[in-house]
Amino acid sequence: MDKFSDMAMFVSIVKHQGLAAAGRDMGLSPATMTARLQALEERYAVKLLNRTTRHIALTDAGELYYQAAMEIIASVNETENRLQNVVEQVKGSLKISAPKDIGKQYILPILSEFSKRYPDVVPYLYLNDRISNIAESGIDIVIRYGELADSSLISRPLSSSWRVLCASPEYLAKRGVPLTPEALVEHDCLVMLRGNEELKTWHFQQQEHKTTMTVAAKRLSDDGEVIRQWALAGAGIALKSIVDVQDDINSGRLVTVLDGYMKNFNTSRSVSSADLNVIYTSKQYQPKRIRLFLDFLFERFNDMTQQ
Known part of the structure; x- marks a missing residue:
């Protein structure tokens, strides 16, 4: 013994x-x-x-x-x-990383509400999606688009999503509605930056037919919320996640085009490549504050996107 x-x-x-x-x-x-x-x-x-x-x-x-x-x-x-x-005890730091547009539009108000409920939790919100090694980053929860390559991590779907091309009614009334991907060469396109990479090569698929277009970047930003605001202001056509612009589309502030095509920044044929996922390292010995926030996040995000 x-x-x-x-x-x-x-x-x-x-x-x-x-x-x-x-x-x-x-x-x-x-x-x-x-x-x-x-x-x-x-x-x-x-x-x-x-x-x-x-x-x-x-x-x-x-x-x-x-x-x-x-x-x-x-x-x-x-x-x-x-x-x-x-x-x-529900106290300590809570470190979250999210894409800028999702972070500002959804995660920020959810985190603020959670902090009011649990004032001893200190939130850190990192608005980027460039974390390459989640396990070594010190981040508790990572929210990002796309499929998960590292099988040692836990990934839970937060929201199914897909990418849409969208523009304001005013822009389309002035410049016309593109009917094919090739027609985008005649349009001003709003392009995301990922680090030093310009994501201006857009991929389209309609059944088995695939088309790749390098669009003319009229404006560029590494902030998805800026891209959305430019689109709302009539500056051009943006390739956005439906989660980011669903409210704008429902209200008529933005209109989608080329709806018959699956669209993406890469050549993945998987619909889930545009889904929004919550990623973390392990459920074992997970602090209570993280467990509570995950439950709160899924509940409130679902409420916000279903409104």
């Missing part, structure tokens, strides 16, 4: 003033208790108890061992209580 178990057994013997009573409390037979006590005394080569049929008394060595065991057990119990309190 381990040393801590032996200490707990010895303290129980002293507490109950006998091996049989202590054994009943611990679910052990008198023979087992006797054998364990003998093994303990043999380990240290000292006598810990003077025993008679009706009474036990601590030897000097037994008194020393008993007091030390009591202190160690109390210390372990205090540590366990503290750890349990840490697990149960």
Whole structure:
């Protein structure tokens, strides 16, 4: 048996003033208790108890061992209580990374609402989608588009999505509606930047027919919310996630074009390549604040996108 178990057994013997009573409390037979006590005394080569049929008394060595065991057990119990309190308390940092447009439009208000409910949680919101190694980044939760390559991480779908080409009614009334991908060469296009890369090569698929177009970038930004605002202002056509612009489309502020094509920044043929996912490292020993925020995020995001 381990040393801590032996200490707990010895303290129980002293507490109950006998091996049989202590054994009943611990679910052990008198023979087992006797054998364990003998093994303990043999380990240290000292006598810990003077025993008679009706009474036990601590030897000097037994008194020393008993007091030390009591202190160690109390210390372990205090540590366990503290750890349990840490697990149960909703406090500490909460680090989230999200694309800029999703972060500003959805995650920011959700996180603000969560912070009001749990004021001891300190939120960090990183508005980017360029994290290459989630496990080493120190980020608790990553929200991003696309499929997950690293199978060691947990990925949960936050929202199904797809990409749409959209522009304001005013822009389309002035410049006309493109009916084919090739017609985009005649239009002003609003292009995302990813690092130093200009995402101006747009891929289209209609059944088995695939088309790739390099569009004319009229304006460029690494902020998806800026691209959306430019589109709303009539500056051109944008390739956006439906989640970002659904409200604008529902209200008529933006209109979609080339709806018969699957569109993307890459050549993936998977519809899920544009889905929005929540990614984190592990559910095991996950702090309560993270578990609570994940539940809150899925509930509130669903409410916001269903409105």
